[in-house]
Amino acid sequence: MTNRHIHGVITELRRVVRRWPPPAVGVVAHETRDPFRVLVSCVLSLRTKDATTTTASARLFALATTQDALGRLSSDTIEQAIYPVAFYRTKARSLRALCAELLTRFHGMVPNEIDALLSLPGVGRKTANLVVTLGFGAPGICVDTHVHRITNRWGYVATRSPDETEQALRRKLPRPYWIELNDLLVPYGQFLCTPTAPFCGRCSISPWCRQAAVTRRR
Numbered sequence: 001m002t003n004r005h006i007h008g009v010i011t012e013l014r015r016v017v018r019r020w021p022p023p024a025v026g027v028v029a030h031e032t033r034d035p036f037r038v039l040v041s042c043v044l045s046l047r048t049k050d051a052t053t054t055t056a057s058a059r060l061f062a063l064a065t066t067q068d069a070l071g072r073l074s075s076d077t078i079e080q081a082i083y084p085v086a087f088y089r090t091k092a093r094s095l096r097a098l099c100a101e102l103l104t105r106f107h108g109m110v111p112n113e114i115d116a117l118l119s120l121p122g123v124g125r126k127t128a129n130l131v132v133t134l135g136f137g138a139p140g141i142c143v144d145t146h147v148h149r150i151t152n153r154w155g156y157v158a159t160r161s162p163d164e165t166e167q168a169l170r171r172k173l174p175r176p177y178w179i180e181l182n183d184l185l186v187p188y189g190q191f192l193c194t195p196t197a198p199f200c201g202r203c204s205i206s207p208w209c210r211q212a213a214v215t216r217r218r
């Protein structure tokens with residue numbers, strides 16, 4: 001797949017993913033327009049199913065919606081609210097530390113730059129990019145396991161890690177598609193271009209896909 005095809009592919013993805021639930025963090029961003037809640041739900045979502053992230057985020061935001069209020073909750077209270085997200089004990093500690101850092105180093109504001117976000121506890125490139133794109137509507141490309149796998153299967157990039165994929169996409173993908181790519185490819189990867197045996201027989205973008213490294217398909 002080349003940039004000659006990418007416009008048609010994105011248009012087709014927009015049409016197809018409407019039938020599936022949107023990613024949990026995207027829902028929080030859409031409903032709240034609040035970078036802090038986007039940041040918190042991103043932390044909760046790591047290694048966690050979307051449905052679990054959605055309910056855990058709702059329970060936690062019923063207790064606190066600001067860095068000040070969340071920072072005053074005990075680790076036990078946060079753990080009980082967010083269970084059963086993956087690594088809930090570690091994430092509860094990270095969220096408390098994250099709130100403290102926001103208050104002391106960033107005047108209680110969520111920073112809108114990748115490097116500043118990366119300096120916060122529990123924040124990696126995926127979370128930083130999601131906060132910048134969904135929390136602030138600023139340019140960024142959030143590359144998670146789905147974006148990395150699918151863009152490599154397409155043959156649009158040829159990379160070995162999500163970080164390399166992000167850099168390759170920043171060089172190649174037209175900027176108007178940066179923010180929405182994650183929202184399109186997460187559901188596509190969950191329901192159609194699955195990690196093992198993707199449903200290539202039902203995939204309407206298969207004419208443009210190289211199916212690189214796909215050994216078993218349905």
Ligand code: SF4
Nearest residue numbers: 193198200203206209
């Ligand atoms: S053709 Fe197969 S590998 Fe390519 S995007 Fe579609 S489902 Fe994924």
